[in-house]
Amino acid sequence: MLQFFSFLLILFLPISLAADPIEFRISSVEVAINEPLIIEAISKTGSIPKPVRIQFELGSVIAIYSGIQTETKIINFKATSSTILKFTILQSQPGIYTIPPIQVEENGQIYQIPEQKFTVTKKQYQPPSNLLNRFFSGNESQLADDAISETSYVKFHTSKSQIYLGEPVIGYFVFYNKKIRKPFFERNPNESISFPYFTSTLLSGVKINYPEQVDINLNGQIERYFTNPYNREIFALTPIKVGRFHIGKTKFDFTNSQRIHFYTHTIESSPKAIEVLPLPSPAPKSFSGEVGEYEMLIHFPKEAILEGNPWKFNIEIQGLGFCNQFKDPLLLSLPKNFPGKLQSLSVNKNQKFTEIAEQEYGFRCTANFEYSLFLKSNSSSFPFEISFFNPKNGNFQIIKKEFPALTLKRNPNLSKESKQEIIDYSKERSISNLHYSIFIFSFLTTLCFGYFFWKKFKTGRFQKQNEYLLRIQNIAGQKTGILLEKILLDRGFSQEEAKFWVALRKKYVGEKFTNIFSILEPREKELLSKYIEGDLK
Incomplete structure (x- = not known):
């Protein structure tokens, strides 16, 4: 009985064949005649694997590369991503066969599937729907017209239809189909997504819960559709201009099955109309552009303030929103005679x-x-504040706090020499104590890179640099994060170079890549020059 139970497990569960770091998995060890056998090569390293060849053969068995996809799983609130290469085998004669030696390349290393046998029974494979029957009979045009063009569409949705300038919203795609419950669909990698006058950030480890079926009114007739949210790309979108816009226009490719990729059809998504309202005027002086609902907390240590010793504390702003636009609330309000x-x-x-x-x-x-605070003598209290726009009530809100009066205690362990070395900061703002060093550094940097630019111009490299940066900017647009990395990889850039540009976009928010060279740090310029040299070769 135990042996029989083990046989059932082997028969009906997918088989995993581990390889480090590539894991090979087959859909079954037993299939019917002409039933597709799916082999998956799974990478969880973050690198992009690729097949060594499109087709692998072993005797009469042929494995054909059928596509690539990414998959994100969330287990115990931890998200893991993997890249999957898929291969398909169709066998028309019963018998016991060996899977061809499928090979996958990743980071310059070749990984091969371990030897694995599978059985083709004498049963004839029965496709799950009439759509597949028509597909295998060669009626592709009828399949496309009936099952795709007339019964499928993709819509872009947002969490709100009316927002204020600077207010973030969530955007995502949903695939609708009348006849197919679980199609295989993905966004066309050669098509960008239209987000006019919005900044976009691709969210990772996020899933949209959506009803499995909905009723839709089309031309006065209510139809019931299956729905499939496109959870691979969910965006945080922030408007940067007032007006009415249509966002989310792009193209999707899909087939009628998650397992068969021989025939695809392209559908253009329906964009979402969204209205961006202006903020009221005038805004508070402390307003820096933040939209949401927030509170401000001050955390002081219990220790006393000793002469000559640093006293550390922190201010925390928390709430609903992004918090990206808040500026330092305390340094801006520090009295000159502090x-x-x-x-x-x-x-x-x-x-x-x-x-x-x-x-x-x-x-x-x-x-x-x-x-960090170095106090020279007792201080008086002073006010400081933050302000933000609350979209729920349509008004600006100001949170005011009072920085308390502080008492300095004598430090018995501080020597007279150490006391003489304490600098008088009573007339200084903390924001200006490094001005001289910054000026010297900026002056030397300007001289060095002024010479660099002159030399580049003299040798013709300056023009090549501009062409390279313009090409990067045209590809990137306003994309950030995973979305930016993905499109650069699709356009042939190395993973190292793609991650470099993702890091720069995150660090220099709002800067176009065509204007970024002059503000880069020396190490960043060195890396960029290396990539430009590689592009010229």
Whole structure:
């Protein structure tokens, strides 16, 4: 009985053949005549694998490369991504066969599937629907017209249809079909997505829950459609201009099955109309462009402030939104006669996509400002504030806080020599204590790179550099994150180079790549020059 149970497990569960770092998996060890056998080569390293050849043969068995896809799984709130290469075998004669030696290349290494046998029974494969029967009988045009053109479409959805300038929304695609419950579909990698006057960020590890079937009114007639959200690409979109726009126009390729990729059809998505409203005027002086709902907290240590010792504390802003536009609230309000040196140690901002209310999704964010204070004498209290626009009530909100009066305690361990070395910061703003160093560094940097630009221009490289940066900008547009990396890989750039541009887009927000060279750090310029040299060869 135990042996019989083990046989059932082998028969009906997909078989995983481990290879490091490529894992090979077959859909079954037993198929009927002409039933597709699917072999998957799975990589979880983040690199993009590729087949060594399109077709592999072993005797009468032929494995044909049939496509690539990415997959994201969320287990215990941890997201993992993998890239899957798919191969298909169709066998018309019963018997026991061996899978051809399928080979996959990743990072210059070749990985081959371990030897694996499969059985073709004497049963005839019965496709799951009449659509597949028509496909295998050669009526592709009828399949395309009946099953695709007339019964399928893709729509772009957003979490809101009317928003304020600077207010982030969630955008995603949904595939609708009257007859096919689970089609295989993906966005055409050669087509960009139209997001006019919106910045876009591709979210990872996010899934949209959508009803499996919906009723849609088309031309006065209600039809029931199957739905499939496109969870591979979900976007955070932020408007940068007031007006009415249509966003989310692109093209999708799909087939009538998740397992067969011989025939695809292209559909153009229906964009979403969205209205962007202006913010009221005038705005508070402390307003820096943030939209959402926030609160501000001050965290002071319990320790006393000792003469000559740094006293560290932090201010935290948290709430619903992005927190990206908040500027340092304390340094901007510091009195000129403040008796000490206040220095910003770090600024950390992060966002998390989450369910903020029942069936309502958005972002929770935090902005943490950490400070170090050297106090010379007792200080008086002073006010400071932040302001933001609240889209729920349509008004600006100001949060005011009072920085408390501080008392300096004598430090018995501080020597007279150390006291003499304490600098008088009473007339200094902490933001200006490095001006001289920054000026010297900027002057030397300008001289060095002025010479570099002159030399590039003299040798003709300056023009080549501009051409390279223009090509990158035309490909990238306003894309960020995973979306930017993906399109650069699709256009033939190396993974190292694609990650380089993703990092620059994240660091220099709002800057076009055509204007970015002059503001790069020396190490970044060195890497960019290397990529330009490689592009010229």
